[in-house]
Amino acid sequence: MACQPSPSAVGSCLPPLSRPQLAEARRVRAVELFEDGVSNAEIARTVGVCAESVRRWRRVWEQGGASALRRRAATGRPPKLDDTQVETVRAALEQGAQARGFEADLWTLERVGAVVTRATGVVLSRASV
Numbered sequence: 001m002a003c004q005p006s007p008s009a010v011g012s013c014l015p016p017l018s019r020p021q022l023a024e025a026r027r028v029r030a031v032e033l034f035e036d037g038v039s040n041a042e043i044a045r046t047v048g049v050c051a052e053s054v055r056r057w058r059r060v061w062e063q064g065g066a067s068a069l070r071r072r073a074a075t076g077r078p079p080k081l082d083d084t085q086v087e088t089v090r091a092a093l094e095q096g097a098q099a100r101g102f103e104a105d106l107w108t109l110e111r112v113g114a115v116v117t118r119a120t121g122v123v124l125s126r127a128s129v
Contacts, residue, residue, distance in 0.1 A: 020071055021071075023071070024069075024070065024071040026047040026048070026049060027057055027069040027070075028066070028069070029046070029047050030043050030047055030054060030057050030058075030061075030069075031057075031061055031066045031069060033046065033047075034057075034058060034061055040054040040055055040058060041054075057069055080122050080124060080128065081116070081120060081122055085119070085120045085122065088119050088120060089112075089115060089116050089119050089120065092115050092118075092119050093107065093112065093115060097111055100115055100118075109126050109129045110126070112129050113126065113129045116129065
C-alpha cells in the first residue's frame with residue numbers, strides 16, 4: 001500500500017479512517033462547532049452531512065454531552081473474519097479471478113466464498129459473502 005498523507009496530517013503516513021472512525025470524527029467536529037455557537041446549517045456544510053443529522057446530533061449532545069455522540073462497541077454476533085483476514089482476502093481478490101485459479105476473470109459469490117475459505121480457512125454462507 002502506498003503512503004498517502006491525509007489532508008489533516010500533511011507529511012505523515014497515516015492509514016485512512018474506517019467509516020465508523022470517520023463518522024465519529026464528524027460528530028466530534030460538530031460538537032466543537034456546537035460549543036462555538038455555529039448554526040446547524042453551517043455545521044452540516046462543514047462536516048459534509050445533512051442538516052437533519054446535525055439537528056439529531058445537537059439534541060443528543062444537549063441531553064448527554066459530547067460522550068453521548070461517541071462511537072459505541074458493536075453489538076450482535078462478532079464478525080467471522082478479523083481485520084487481518086479481511087485484508088488477506090481483499091489482496092487475493094485484487095489479483096483477479098484468473099490469478100486465483102478460475103477460468104474467467106469474473107467474481108461470483110461462490111468464487112469469492114471459495115477464496116475466503118482458501119485464504120483464511122473460514123467458511124462463509126453465500127449471504128455472508
